[in-house]
Amino acid sequence: MSGLRGPDSSKDVQLLDNAVFPETVDVNIRQLDPIPAPRYFLKEIPLTDEMSDLVLKSRQEIRDVLNGKDDRLLAIVGPCSIHDPKAAHEYAAKLAAVKKELEDQLVIVMRVYFEKPRTTIGWKGLINDPDLDGQFNIRKGMWLARKVLADVLSLGLPAATEWLDPITPQYICDLISWGAIGARNTESQVHRELASGMSMPIGFKNATDGSIKPAADSCFAAAFEHHFLSINLDGRVISAETKGNPDCHLVLRGSSHGPNYDTDSVAKALADLKVSKASGPSEHGLVIDAAHGNCGKDEVREAEVIENIASRIATGESGISGIMMESFLKAGNQKPAPLDQLEYGKSITDAACRGNVPNSCCERLPKRSKAVAHSPNKRK
Numbered sequence: 001m002s003g004l005r006g007p008d009s010s011k012d013v014q015l016l017d018n019a020v021f022p023e024t025v026d027v028n029i030r031q032l033d034p035i036p037a038p039r040y041f042l043k044e045i046p047l048t049d050e051m052s053d054l055v056l057k058s059r060q061e062i063r064d065v066l067n068g069k070d071d072r073l074l075a076i077v078g079p080c081s082i083h084d085p086k087a088a089h090e091y092a093a094k095l096a097a098v099k100k101e102l103e104d105q106l107v108i109v110m111r112v113y114f115e116k117p118r119t120t121i122g123w124k125g126l127i128n129d130p131d132l133d134g135q136f137n138i139r140k141g142m143w144l145a146r147k148v149l150a151d152v153l154s155l156g157l158p159a160a161t162e163w164l165d166p167i168t169p170q171y172i173c174d175l176i177s178w179g180a181i182g183a184r185n186t187e188s189q190v191h192r193e194l195a196s197g198m199s200m201p202i203g204f205k206n207a208t209d210g211s212i213k214p215a216a217d218s219c220f221a222a223a224f225e226h227h228f229l230s231i232n233l234d235g236r237v238i239s240a241e242t243k244g245n246p247d248c249h250l251v252l253r254g255s256s257h258g259p260n261y262d263t264d265s266v267a268k269a270l271a272d273l274k275v276s277k278a279s280g281p282s283e284h285g286l287v288i289d290a291a292h293g294n295c296g297k298d299e300v301r302e303a304e305v306i307e308n309i310a311s312r313i314a315t316g317e318s319g320i321s322g323i324m325m326e327s328f329l330k331a332g333n334q335k336p337a338p339l340d341q342l343e344y345g346k347s348i349t350d351a352a353c354r355g356n357v358p359n360s361c362c363e364r365l366p367k368r369s370k371a372v373a374h375s376p377n378k379r380k
Helices: 009-017 038-044 049-066 085-102 138-154 169-175 189-197 213-222 263-276 299-314 366-373
Strands: 073-078 106-111 159-162 178-181 202-205 227-231 237-241 248-252 286-289 320-326
Touching: 038 138, 038 169, 049 073, 049 106, 049 138, 049 169, 049 320, 073 085, 085 106, 085 138, 106 320, 138 159, 138 169, 178 189, 189 213, 202 213, 213 248, 213 263, 248 263, 263 286, 299 320
Parallel strands: 073 106, 073 320, 106 159, 159 178, 178 202, 202 248, 248 286, 286 320
Antiparallel strands: 227 237
16 A cells, blocks of 8 residues: 555655656646746735734735624725725725724725736736736736735735635735625635635625525635645645635625625525624624625615615614625726826726725715614724
């Protein structure tokens, strides 16, 4: 049986030197460009003590909100995707001011998304194609991602992102306070395993067809330990053993069939979570994404969705722990193109929420929080 265990690590160098790659390998690969290991990027753009304190503090605040220990509402706000670091910094500065003004009512986290899952093909985000010119300078994109996140944190603003590629987290996860697994990946075993080892709360979105069960099952599965292949900070392939993430939760994002932010849909989702036996945040509530299928990607409709949710909670509806919304410096969107061909401050993916200042969206939510604070249903 010992022969079936494979070589031990002491023979790694010898085997690599003598490796022969058959003609069956990399048949459809045109080029392989080496990228420095994560530790290189972490040293080049390090996390300062102040940033580390902010990440740790905001992660705990988010956990407390999701688990019903904090009466505030979680608000994840920002552009659909980041394509211009300068515009992202300007937006972050505005949102940081709103955060300071409303921090007794909202836990505001900036949406800082670098990876965009596509239904078919298209621009896949700043990391994949930072110059929007089809050159796919991923090394530059990864550096820019850390730079943007460091800039956001330096303003006192926590960051949220979507995890798509399972290697990316090793490069930027130290800077992230909340993560999402998108609708297209919510049933993926790879992403459930990934979530189980992440150091921040993770929101699983309902599937694109609107079904809740895949996301509920993911919340349940990701709370357990998993073993899988990954890389470490030195870029070495490893076998990872996770402890399980107790802070996974459901995000309602609508579907190809229509919205699911209404009272009945929320109640049904909460019931589905209970049946799934998902624990932790799932026992207290869920997050609603006002964009995507809940507004039909219409920024005017998105603002109406936000107002609807805020008014419902103000009148006593429970079970809603947070809200996601997309906003940017300018409303609407435009087609991707090199930066010098784009209108500054306007999204190149989904349209931004109506209004060009972050508090034009956030200002709809404090009324809701004040009402909760004085409600007999106030969470303890």
